[in-house]
Amino acid sequence: MLIISKEKNIVLTVSKSIYSLIHRQNEENPDASVDDWEIHPPSPCPGDILDIVGRTDPGENIGMRVSFSISIPVVDNEYSHVFDNIKIPGGSNSFFVRSQKVKDLNFIVRMFVDFKRSFEADNGIAEFFEKNVPAGNYEIVVQGTAQEGEKNVKADFIATQTIKADNEGKFTHRYDTCSLPEGEFTVKIGDKEKKIDLKSSK
Numbered sequence: 001m002l003i004i005s006k007e008k009n010i011v012l013t014v015s016k017s018i019y020s021l022i023h024r025q026n027e028e029n030p031d032a033s034v035d036d037w038e039i040h041p042p043s044p045c046p047g048d049i050l051d052i053v054g055r056t057d058p059g060e061n062i063g064m065r066v067s068f069s070i071s072i073p074v075v076d077n078e079y080s081h082v083f084d085n086i087k088i089p090g091g092s093n094s095f096f097v098r099s100q101k102v103k104d105l106n107f108i109v110r111m112f113v114d115f116k117r118s119f120e121a122d123n124g125i126a127e128f129f130e131k132n133v134p135a136g137n138y139e140i141v142v143q144g145t146a147q148e149g150e151k152n153v154k155a156d157f158i159a160t161q162t163i164k165a166d167n168e169g170k171f172t173h174r175y176d177t178c179s180l181p182e183g184e185f186t187v188k189i190g191d192k193e194k195k196i197d198l199k200s201s202k
Helices: 009-027
Strands: 002-007 034-040 051-057 061-075 078-088 094-100 106-109 116-120 125-131 134-144 151-162 170-176 184-189 190-199
Touching: 034 184, 034 190, 051 184, 061 170, 094 106, 094 116, 094 134, 116 125, 151 170
Parallel strands: 002 116
Antiparallel strands: 034 051, 051 170, 061 078, 061 151, 061 184, 078 134, 094 125, 094 151, 106 116, 106 134, 184 190
């Protein structure tokens, strides 16, 4: 399998730069004042598509942030977790990963070839951040070497995107939870934050 360092891949770098220029004028207001928002179904199961509805100022570009943490088992001093079919939306977006109690962090995006970024840990913490990723469906792998004696690695994830309100201030958005693990995650839209619990129907 061909693995190409992202810094050395001209095609990916140029596409990101063009994408950033196109969407710069539509960057979100991350803390926009939102009257309120709600999701349907109110008690979702893993894999459900959430219908999000709310109200803000007319025409506002609202920041949406989804965050969660998982525990990754360590096998032979290595940790690895695969996110299948990650849907990166159009518009301003970002993706952040933090691994704790590790020696390093590898972030791999699987497309027609693998694009890999590697980061050494500082005091057991390794981080990765990327923004303005071109829209599409990706398979993402988070992996690396854990510190000696660790049985599990905690990984924190934060993804942001933009929701556009109409000329009456109403906004709707569909969010696919297929890449999220069972358990609690946090969604912040504008200045309103809510915790959502994905529970299996079994």
